[in-house]
Amino acid sequence: MKELxxxxxxxxxxxxxxxxxxxxxxxxxTDHMFVWNYTEGKGWHDARIIPYQPITLxxxxxxxxxxxxxxxxxxxxxxxxxQILLFRPDENMKRFNRSNDRLCMPELDEEGALSAxxxxxxxDREWIPSGEGTSLYIRPFMIATEAFLGVHPANSYQFMIIxxxxxxxxxxxxxxxxxxxxxxxxxxxxxxxxNAKTAGNYAASLKASEIASENGYSxxxxxxxxxxxYIEEVGSMNVFFKINGEVITPELNGSxxxxxxxxxxxxxxNYMNIPVVERRISIHEIEQAYRDGVLEEAFGTGTAAxxxxxxxxxxxxxxxxxxxxxxxxxxxxxxxxxxxxxxxTKEDPFGWSVQI
Amino acid sequence: MKELxxxxxxxxxxxxxxxxxxxxxxxxxTDHMFVWNYTEGKGWHDARIIPYQPITLxxxxxxxxxxxxxxxxxxxxxxxxxQILLFRPDENMKRFNRSNDRLCMPELDEEGALSAxxxxxxxDREWIPSGEGTSLYIRPFMIATEAFLGVHPANSYQFMIIxxxxxxxxxxxxxxxxxxxxxxxxxxxxxxxxNAKTAGNYAASLKASEIASENGYSxxxxxxxxxxxYIEEVGSMNVFFKINGEVITPELNGSxxxxxxxxxxxxxxNYMNIPVVERRISIHEIEQAYRDGVLEEAFGTGTAAxxxxxxxxxxxxxxxxxxxxxxxxxxxxxxxxxxxxxxxTKEDPFGWSVQI
Ligand SMILES: Cc1ncc(COP(=O)(O)O)c(C=O)c1O
Ligand SMILES: Cc1ncc(COP(=O)(O)O)c(C=O)c1O
Numbered sequence: 001m002k003e004l005x006x007x008x009x010x011x012x013x014x015x016x017x018x019x020x021x022x023x024x025x026x027x028x029x030t031d032h033m034f035v036w037n038y039t040e041g042k043g044w045h046d047a048r049i050i051p052y053q054p055i056t057l058x059x060x061x062x063x064x065x066x067x068x069x070x071x072x073x074x075x076x077x078x079x080x081x082x083q084i085l086l087f088r089p090d091e092n093m094k095r096f097n098r099s100n101d102r103l104c105m106p107e108l109d110e111e112g113a114l115s116a117x118x119x120x121x122x123x124d125r126e127w128i129p130s131g132e133g134t135s136l137y138i139r140p141f142m143i144a145t146e147a148f149l150g151v152h153p154a155n156s157y158q159f160m161i162i163x164x165x166x167x168x169x170x171x172x173x174x175x176x177x178x179x180x181x182x183x184x185x186x187x188x189x190x191x192x193x194x195n196a197k198t199a200g201n202y203a204a205s206l207k208a209s210e211i212a213s214e215n216g217y218s219x220x221x222x223x224x225x226x227x228x229x230y231i232e233e234v235g236s237m238n239v240f241f242k243i244n245g246e247v248i249t250p251e252l253n254g255s256x257x258x259x260x261x262x263x264x265x266x267x268x269x270n271y272m273n274i275p276v277v278e279r280r281i282s283i284h285e286i287e288q289a290y291r292d293g294v295l296e297e298a299f300g301t302g303t304a305a306x307x308x309x310x311x312x313x314x315x316x317x318x319x320x321x322x323x324x325x326x327x328x329x330x331x332x333x334x335x336x337x338x339x340x341x342x343x344x345t346k347e348d349p350f351g352w353s354v355q356i
Numbered sequence: 357m358k359e360l361x362x363x364x365x366x367x368x369x370x371x372x373x374x375x376x377x378x379x380x381x382x383x384x385x386t387d388h389m390f391v392w393n394y395t396e397g398k399g400w401h402d403a404r405i406i407p408y409q410p411i412t413l414x415x416x417x418x419x420x421x422x423x424x425x426x427x428x429x430x431x432x433x434x435x436x437x438x439q440i441l442l443f444r445p446d447e448n449m450k451r452f453n454r455s456n457d458r459l460c461m462p463e464l465d466e467e468g469a470l471s472a473x474x475x476x477x478x479x480d481r482e483w484i485p486s487g488e489g490t491s492l493y494i495r496p497f498m499i500a501t502e503a504f505l506g507v508h509p510a511n512s513y514q515f516m517i518i519x520x521x522x523x524x525x526x527x528x529x530x531x532x533x534x535x536x537x538x539x540x541x542x543x544x545x546x547x548x549x550x551n552a553k554t555a556g557n558y559a560a561s562l563k564a565s566e567i568a569s570e571n572g573y574s575x576x577x578x579x580x581x582x583x584x585x586y587i588e589e590v591g592s593m594n595v596f597f598k599i600n601g602e603v604i605t606p607e608l609n610g611s612x613x614x615x616x617x618x619x620x621x622x623x624x625x626n627y628m629n630i631p632v633v634e635r636r637i638s639i640h641e642i643e644q645a646y647r648d649g650v651l652e653e654a655f656g657t658g659t660a661a662x663x664x665x666x667x668x669x670x671x672x673x674x675x676x677x678x679x680x681x682x683x684x685x686x687x688x689x690x691x692x693x694x695x696x697x698x699x700x701t702k703e704d705p706f707g708w709s710v711q712i
Pocket of ligand 1: 073233236237238262302303304
């Protein structure tokens with residue numbers, strides 16, 4: 001891999017680290033950040049690692065008004081023998097560029113960005129926690145910075161990487177979460193931005209999540225925007241169902257995010273010879289499986305939570321329990337295998353882990 | 357109206373103003389801006405007018421990652437006798453709060469914000485151009501500022517108002533624009549954020565607009581996200597068709613913006629005894645009207661362009677000319693009447709204009 005030439009300014013003072021025994025998600029940030037600017041006609045320039053610090057932007061910057069922004073999320077793990085592992089980081093960089101294309105944002109030099117990411121983590125390596133379920137969450141993101149009002153793509157952008165030591169994403173940890181099926185609000189529709197990792201999708205999701213949360217549900221299960229019946233995904237996770245021995249996950253249809261954990265779980269299931277299919281699946285089919293007693297397991301997959309078993313679906317006032325609200329054997333096995341590969345305690349037959 | 361207590365810091369240096377004879381849209385900004393902060397538990401605080409200056413935000417601020425942001429757009433006009441007129445500003449403030457609700461953002465004190473807006477304009481009144489087709493564009497906006505990663509509403513926000521002296525939004529001015537009907541990309545869907553004025557909607561629209569623009573079209577006409585056939589709106593305008601003597605505009609269905617110009621045009625048409633209906637209308641119906649020779653006029657309505665006649669629709673490789681690509685008598689009359697009311701040269705029987 002080609003190394004990106006980066007100007008490094010180290011911080012003179014080190015921040016107080018949070019207690020690694022009791023980490024929250026995304027609340028504290030490391031000592032440094034990576035910044036890279038793009039200007040039309042000039043391309044990418046001024047790659048630099050600097051002390052973590054505020055960004056200064058014109059009030060008319062495009063990101064505030066027209067939302068041109070893309071982000072990614074991945075994790076670094078510290079192994080028992082103090083090696084640093086990344087999980088399929090090239091997949092995140094590829095998705096970053098797919099999102100950029102949808103948002104009319106400039107293409108990122110994937111190798112350069114990955115090289116920056118590695119250098120930044122090396123510098124802040126003391127911030128990588130090593131406890132069970134902890135990791136260093138990595139947030140690459142790009143924002144449009146040109147100062148103008150009017151709806152058209154900006155001519156200047158800033159790409160950044162920030163790092164945050166994290167614990168479990170859901171307070172439940174690996175315990176099953178309760179999910180409310182959303183029948184009014186819609187997150188994304190075919191032809192929209194659902195398969196891009198861009199801010200607006202998350203803004204659109206807040207209202208339904210807030211209502212679900214008030215009723216005691218961790219997240220919502222989104223249905224499709226056209227017919228309001230096909231299952232899309234959950235908050236920041238893709239979703240899998242085990243019905244009658246077969247694992248089913250919604251196919252990539254343009255409106256759900258192409259999760260890297262999703263892709264890995266499918267590959268893992270194939271490797272384990274467990275039948276898995278990607279296809280359209282309706283909430284009615286889930287309801288029927290529940291009634292027939294064949295809805296064996298359900299779980300979400302995503303970088304933040306890895307595998308999150310689902311213990312209950314709320315659908316039109318009916319509570320559908322899955323596996324008596326307990327984690328199922330497959331969910332547990334997938335969680336153990338995947339986190340094991342990620343943190344280096346299990347063999348990695350796929351070559352997914354990348355050592356820094 | 358109750359006056360908001362605002363701390364005022366005047367700029368010591370005045371910026372060079374752009375030439376008012378040749379104004380572009382949204383490229384230059386006045387000497388001052390209004391800023392107001394919201395903190396959960398404390399409410400709105402620190403209302404201030406300060407010199408126009410960059411905003412400083414943590415790289416983890418919610419606006420960059422999860423897109424919690426709302427904006428508005430309205431205009432101030434300078435009359436012949438040097439009075440300053442605003443057009444229905446209370447409607448913008450009401451819509452601001454409807455958008456805030458959808459985005460889980462705190463309610464704005466509408467009277468307070470309006471009072472701030474007026475004080476700011478008074479301070480920068482030298483920046484209001486008075487030439488034909490020019491005005492001072494006003495951009496109130498709110499962004500989420502809390503520094504965290506994780507999808508939930510922020511606990512701190514910043515509301516701002518910036519001002520920009522503007523000319524015509526489209527380089528065509530009042531000359532008809534060409535519009536491409538979009539059949540692949542979708543801007544918004546029922547249950548989404550289409551009727552809120554939030555950044556993500558505009559980010560979602562860029563790709564299709566860029567393709568249209570490459571083909572020589574100013575904007576796209578959006579179709580609905582469910583069936584891809586019902587007409588929604590155009591870029592940053594609502595849309596009206598005159599077919600066989602009757603004016604038709606898509607009904608408010610949750611996925612289009614409730615335009616204030618749209619509302620005013622409907623009221624104006626009623627006042628003029630010209631038949632106008634709000635209803636669902638498909639692209640097939642437009643095509644049929646075109647073939648039957650009864651598609652008499654079409655125009656977009658919005659604060660930026662006021663009335664923008666449409667001279668041609670491109671629909672699946674077919675070019676449908678409207679009124680031989682020329683501005684129609686109704687479009688011209690509505691433009692003259694509305695801009696006349698807005699800039700004080702025509703009588704305002706509705707009480708729409710508000711003097712500062
Ligand atoms: C909307 C959405 N769906 C799914 C996922 C899961 O994707 P991944 O497994 O790549 O983290 C995420 C999180 O990145 C997400 O934000
Ligand atoms: C998406 C969209 N539709 C319609 C409009 C027209 O609304 P208004 O007449 O209130 O400016 C705008 C502009 O504000 C807009 O952004």
